[in-house]
Amino acid sequence: MDKKKICMVGDFSVGKTSLTQKFVNNVFSEKYLTTIGVKIDTVEVESTKLIIWDVAGRDSLSPINASYLVGAAGVILVADGTRESTVSGLLDIWAVVEKRIGSVPCVVALNKCDLPDWHVSESNLDEFASRDWSVFQTSAKKGHDVETLFHTLVAKI
Amino acid sequence: MNQLDELRDIIVGDSAQQLNELAERIEDVEKRTKDVAEVLSPAIDQQGDKLANSLQKPVSIGLKRAIRSEPKEYAEILYPVMAPSIRRAIAQAISSMMVTINRTIESATTVQGLSLRYQSLRTGIPYAELALRRSLLYRVEHVYLIHRETGMAIESLHSEGTEAPDSDAVxxxxxxxxxxxxDSFSSDESSLLSGFKVGEQNVWVANGPNSMLACVIRGDxxxxxxxxxxxxxxxxxTQYGNSLVDFEGDVAPFSGIDLYLQPLLQSELKESESPRSPDSKKTMPLGSAIFMALLVLxxxxxxxxxxxxxxxxxTVEHFLRDTPGVAATDIYWSNGKLRVKGLKDPDAVIPYETLESYGIEQELLVFNMIPFRSLEVDMEMQRFRNELDLPTGVELLVQDGEIQLRGRAPLTWLNSKGSRLRQLAADRRLSVKPLAATRSSVSTLLKTSLPYDAVKDLRLSHVQDKVQTTVxxxxxxxxxxxxxxxSLFAANDWVDVTAIPKGAQ
Structure with missing residues (x-):
């Protein structure tokens, strides 16, 4: 079976961990995220085993740890659809990713689509489209489009 | 040559001959074989992988058929290759089994073993696991070959009995x-973590340019x-350099890599139980121990x-020695029988019952005895008892090493046995000195043989001289x-007549 490393990246508290929880074999507890800044999960998608690196979210004090991105075959950029700053911040995060590992296949999850206050600007969506990124409105809570998100990335890889 | 041939000649010319030669070449199997042979080798070189794929199935079928038809020949060919490996594998399996048996026997029969059983019941950890932990000096439980860049497991091995986690996640x-x-502790990229310790487990990491080898070790x-x-x-x-560089998640090129990692799954037991232990000379392998034990047993x-x-x-010697009339000169085992050689009085009685009570059955004994007449006191006394039919009042006893007949016997009995007793006395086998006739028996004889008046003045008394006692x-x-x-007592040794005629005083 083919194996691929993918990374979940995004700002703090956008729901990266919740998205993966819906979909994966839990091996380690979430405390790893706060201790060493990453949590590993695995899941089999079609005939590929995904090793998902759930990288701790970026906040104002600490950027994402780019070392954890090395060797990733693809990236899932996660933003909170109810917080515009996290959506526009994806471009900054992508810049870090691209600098470290190059332009790897990428999908975007605009999470928390089950909540009413949706703030995603058209300009951001256009920007994502121009980069040929597939964008999904996901809900970790309701499981909306979570599987599609991962399947799409696997197809791109 | 007709016109048509002429025309052909004009149009085709020399090519006709070439065509003929070509046709001939194609039809000639021998020539064609030669042609194919010439191009076969370079063709194989050129189409290496493709040809290998095409040949895989027919070669496999052919090989199977060949082995089926001549299994013995193939076995002989493979023997030098397979035999050492098989021998090694068997030896390793037996050795490991012996260590296990050794340990199980030891742990099951000691106080420590019982304590472990209790601990196992209390904690729910299997007994075998606890026993192993206690007896282990160290054991490599997991080996991970990790691709450095992606962090993915290329191969992972786990020792028997350990829980195998998701190797990719780990x-x-x-x-x-x-x-x-x-990132946290070193700015130098070449400074890498070479190990860490978690409880009883150590993780040792060997770092290479493209891969790292992590071993999870219990103990030191x-x-x-x-x-x-x-x-x-x-x-x-050296073996997989290119595959390591190109690795993107496909582990297929690394087939057979487990053979390199397998030797790392090693362990060493305390008290030199392990065959790998340098002190193994001090401990005796179970096989030898069993052999020695059997030898001793x-x-x-x-x-x-x-x-x-x-x-x-x-036992036989002892009891035969105490048996009157038997003189055993040799006792020995022969063909499962206990053979006794020596002398035996025909009247002697072998104490079979006594010997049986000591576990020596009568059937076990074979006597090769020369008959003889024993003069042993017991034997003589037994014989006298049988022969003389002693009356009441007479006893047979031994006095100062001499067999004596003592007491008062009826005159009739004395008369009947008289000659025999005299003979025995003459042979010094028996003393009859203390033996005498009863006065009543003499008196009865007198009364029945003579008129009362004639005997009424006679007196009877016992008198002992050097030889015997007489009435x-x-x-x-x-x-x-x-x-x-x-005349009545003339030939009678037991009665003496000293009476005198009346009127003679």
Missing amino acids: SAMFSAIQSFVQ APESLKTELYNTLDLIR GGIFFLAKWMMGKSDIA VISGSTDLPTLTLLR
Whole structure:
């Protein structure tokens, strides 16, 4: 079976961990995220085993740890659809990713689509489209489009 | 040549001959074979992989058929290759089994074993696991070969009985920890985490350019294991260098890599139980121990049997020695029988019942005895008792080593046995000195043989001289009675007549 490393990246508290929880074999507890800044999960998608690196979210004090991105075959950029700053911040995060590992296949999850206050600007969506990124409105809570998100990335890889 | 041929000649010219030659070449199998042979080798070189794929199935079928039709020949060809491996595998399996049996026997029969059983019940950890932990000096429980860049597991092995976690997740976590430590504590990229300790477990990491080898070890492993880790990593780099560089998640090119990692799953037991232990000379392998034990047991068995055999001889000897009329000169085992040689009085009685009570059956004994007449006191006394039919009042006894007949016997009995007793006395086999006739028996004889008036003045008394005791008839009677009396006891040793005729005083 083919194996691929993918990374979940995004700002703090956008729901990266919740998205993966819906979909994966839990091996380690979430405390790893706060201790060493990453949590590993695995899941089999079609005939590929995904090793998902759930990288701790970026906040104002600490950027994402780019070392954890090395060797990733693809990236899932996660933003909170109810917080515009996290959506526009994806471009900054992508810049870090691209600098470290190059332009790897990428999908975007605009999470928390089950909540009413949706703030995603058209300009951001256009920007994502121009980069040929597939964008999904996901809900970790309701499981909306979570599987599609991962399947799409696997197809791109 | 007709017109058509001429026309053909004009149009085709020399080519016609070439065509003919070509046709001939195609039809000629021999030539065609030669042509194919010429191009076959370069063609194979050119189409290496493709040809291998095409040939895989027919070669496989052909090989199977060939092996089926001539299994013996193939077995012989493969023997030199397979035999050492099989031998090694069997030896390893037996050795490991012996260690396990050894340990199980030891742990099951000691206080420590019972304590472990209790601990196992209390904690729910399997007994075997607890026993192993206690007896282990160290054991490499997991080995991960990790691709450095992606953190993915290329191969992972786990020792028997350990729970195998998701090797990809664990490998990724190792890799993450590596990155985390590097980022947090060192600015130098070449400074890498080489190990850490978690409770009873140590994780040792050997870092290579494209891969790292992580071993999860329970207990304290020797430093030499680190060298082994790096040697293994070097070997892997030599064999799979390109695959490591190109690795993107496909582990297929790494088939057979487990053979390099397998030797790392080693363990060493405390008290030099392990065959790998350098002190293994001090401990005796179970096989030898069993052999020695059997040897000792066998020795004890044969010694016991020999001693029992000896003891049987001694028993027989003892009882025969105490048996009157038997003189055993030789007692020995032969063909499962206890043979006794010597002398035996025909009247002697072998004490079979006594011997049986000591476990020596009558059937076991074979007597090769020369008959003889024993003069042993017991034997003589037994014989006398049988022969003489002693009356009441007479006893047979031994006085100062001499057999005596003592007491008062009826005159009739004395008369019937008289000659025999005299003979025995003459042979000094028996003393009859204390033996005498009862006065009543003499008196009865007198009364029945003579008129009352004639005997009423006679007296009877016992008189002992050097030879014997006699009943003396004294007193006086008339002469005819006296003559009759004297004639009556003339040949009788037991009665003496000292009476005198009346009127003679």
